[in-house]
Amino acid sequence: MFFYFTYAFKPHPVSLFKRRALYYTHVLIAFMLILTSWLPHFNPQAIWPSGFIGLLFPLCWCLNFLFLILWIIYKERFLWMGVFALVLSSPALYVSFGLHPGSDIKAKGRKQFTLMTFNTSSMGLKEYKEDVSIKNNIYYTIKENQPDILCLQEFYTNNRSGYTDHISDIQQQLHYRYFYFTCDKTSWYTWQYGIILFSKYPIINASAIPCGHSAVGSGSSILQADILIQGDTVRILTAQLQSYMFKSVDYSFIEMKDPAVGEGKTLVSKMRRTIYKRAEQARLLASLADASPYPAIVCGDFNDIPVSYTYNTISNNMQDAFLSHGFGLGRTLSFLSPTLRIDYILAQPSFNILDYHTFKKKGFEHFPVMATFSLKRN
Numbered sequence: 375m376f377f378y379f380t381y382a383f384k385p386h387p388v389s390l391f392k393r394r395a396l397y398y399t400h401v402l403i404a405f406m407l408i409l410t411s412w413l414p415h416f417n418p419q420a421i422w423p424s425g426f427i428g429l430l431f432p433l434c435w436c437l438n439f440l441f442l443i444l445w446i447i448y449k450e451r452f453l454w455m456g457v458f459a460l461v462l463s464s465p466a467l468y469v470s471f472g473l474h475p476g477s478d479i480k481a482k483g484r485k486q487f488t489l490m491t492f493n494t495s496s497m498g499l500k501e502y503k504e505d506v507s508i509k510n511n512i513y514y515t516i517k518e519n520q521p522d523i524l525c526l527q528e529f530y531t532n533n534r535s536g537y538t539d540h541i542s543d544i545q546q547q548l549h550y551r552y553f554y555f556t557c558d559k560t561s562w563y564t565w566q567y568g569i570i571l572f573s574k575y576p577i578i579n580a581s582a583i584p585c586g587h588s589a590v591g592s593g594s595s596i597l598q599a600d601i602l603i604q605g606d607t608v609r610i611l612t613a614q615l616q617s618y619m620f621k622s623v624d625y626s627f628i629e630m631k632d633p634a635v636g637e638g639k640t641l642v643s644k645m646r647r648t649i650y651k652r653a654e655q656a657r658l659l660a661s662l663a664d665a666s667p668y669p670a671i672v673c674g675d676f677n678d679i680p681v682s683y684t685y686n687t688i689s690n691n692m693q694d695a696f697l698s699h700g701f702g703l704g705r706t707l708s709f710l711s712p713t714l715r716i717d718y719i720l721a722q723p724s725f726n727i728l729d730y731h732t733f734k735k736k737g738f739e740h741f742p743v744m745a746t747f748s749l750k751r752n
Contacts, residue, residue, distance in 0.1 A: 474700060529568060569597045
C-alpha cells in the first residue's frame with residue numbers, strides 16, 4: 375500500500391478527487407487511532423466494544439504513521455492531523471512497546487529474588503494424553519532458570535498410575551520445598567486442574583479466592599500467597615482471567631478461512647460474555663492488590679492486551695516488569711498476532727525491578743516470563 379500511495383503522489387499534479395479520498399481516509403484512520411487508544415479506559419459492561427477495540431490499535435497506529443510519511447514527502451498541510459493523532463495515542467503506545475533492548479538474565483545479588491509466571495497449557499496434556507516432549511521442555515525451562523517463585527496457570531497433575539504427578543515431580547526434580555495448589559477442578563478423582571505456586575521460600579499463608587467458573591479449572595479462582603523472603607513478607611497474586619475459549623471453528627473465522635455469518639454471530643456473543651466477566655475479575659484482582667498489607671506482585675495470564683480495560687484496571691499504580699526491562703512488543707502468545715502480550719508481571723512501587731526476560735520456546739502456546747526483584751528500603 376505504501377508503494378501505491380507514493381506512486382500516486384509523485385511530484386506531478388494530483389487530481390482533487392484523489393487528494394480528497396486520501397484525506398478522508400486519513401481522517402477515518404486518525405479517528406480510529408484515537409478511539410482504539412482511549413475507549414479501552416471505559417468499563418466494557420457499559421460500552422462493550424471497549425473490551426476488544428484495543429486489538430486494532432497497532433494496525434491503526436501503523437496506518438497513521440504511513441500517512442504521516444506521505445504528507446511529509448509531499449508537503450501537504452494535512453500533516454497536522456497525523457501528528458495530533460500520534461500525540462493523543464502516545465499513552466497506548468507507551469504500554470505496548472518496551473524500550474530496553476539487550477536485557478540479559480543477571481546473577482542474583484543479596485536480597486534479590488526471581489519470579490516466573492507461565493501458562494503451561496495443561497502441562498502438555500491434549501485429549502487426555504500427555505505430550506512428553508512438551509512436559510520435558512517445561513521442566514527444562516524451569517530448571518535452567520531456577521526461579522525462586524514459580525506461578526503456573528492451566529496446571530494439571532495426576533497421581534494415577536501411568537500419568538504424571540507434576541506436583542511431586544516438580545518438588546523433587548526442581549527442588550521446590552513449598553507449594554500451594556488451588557485445585558479448581560477434579561475429574562475421575564485424580565485428574566486435577568488449577569493454578570499452582572511453587573516457592574523456595576516459606577509460604578506462611580495462602581488461599582484460593584473464587585472469581586467465577588472456568589471449564590478448564592484454571593481461571594476459577596485467584597491464588598493469593600504470602601511468602602517470607604529473607605525476613606520480609608511479600609504477597610503474590612496470580613490468576614488466569616477469563617478466556618474466550620475459542621474453538622477451532624472460531625479461529626477459522628478470525629483468520630477468515632471460513633467466514634460464515636452464523637459463526638460470526640456466535641463469536642461476537644462469546645466475546646461479549648467473556649469481556650463482561652473478565653472486567654469483573656480485573657476489578658477484583660486490582661482490589662486484592664490494593665488491600666494487601668504487604669508489598670504485592672500480580673502476575674499471570676490476563677487474556678488481554680496492554681491497550682485494554684483489563685490491563686488499565688490491574689496495572690493502575692503498578693510497575694510493569696516488561697516496560698521496565700523488555701524490548702519490542704513483548705509477545706507472549708505464540709500464535710495469531712505478534713502483538714499479543716497477554717501474560718504479565720506487575721509490581722507495586724515498593725519493589726525494584728532489576729531484570730525481565732521472555733522465553734520464546736518452540737512448542738509453547740504461551741511463553742513464560744520471569745523478572746528479578748528486590749524490595750526498596752525506606
